[in-house]
Amino acid sequence: MSHRPSSMYNTSHLSSNPQSSALQSRINQKRAELENLKQLRDLSAQLASQMSTLEEKLATLRDGTQAVAEVLRNWSGVLGVLGMVGQKLPKPKEGEPEEEGQLPPTLVRIPVQPSGENEGKGTG
Secondary structure: OOOOHHHHOHHHHHHHHHHHHHHHHHHHHHHHHHHHHHHHHHHHHHHHHHHHHHHHHHHHHHHHHHHHHHHHHHHHHHHHHHHHHHHHOOOOOOOOOOOOOOOOOOOOOOOOOOHHHOOOOOOO
């Protein structure tokens, strides 16, 4: 009797065998498992992409935070200088009204409006 490999069997012959229904069931399970693994692979790729985007956003946030920290460090120096200037301002004499917004001669006013908007208003 010659023994043929299982891949050579006729499928119609296998369908009548109870062992073949178990084999077919096992094949169906493996196909379902393969589909689940494909879905898992796709979802994992999406998650990796989202994590990469999150990493880029966090890097931007980190850089912005460092810039804000640098500005805040500079403000302490600016406020210190303003405090020193305020201490050196001449005190108004008794009976002399204190002018609000009076600037010491060492500070400069910088206009906030473009120079073209001030023309013709009589300021100066």
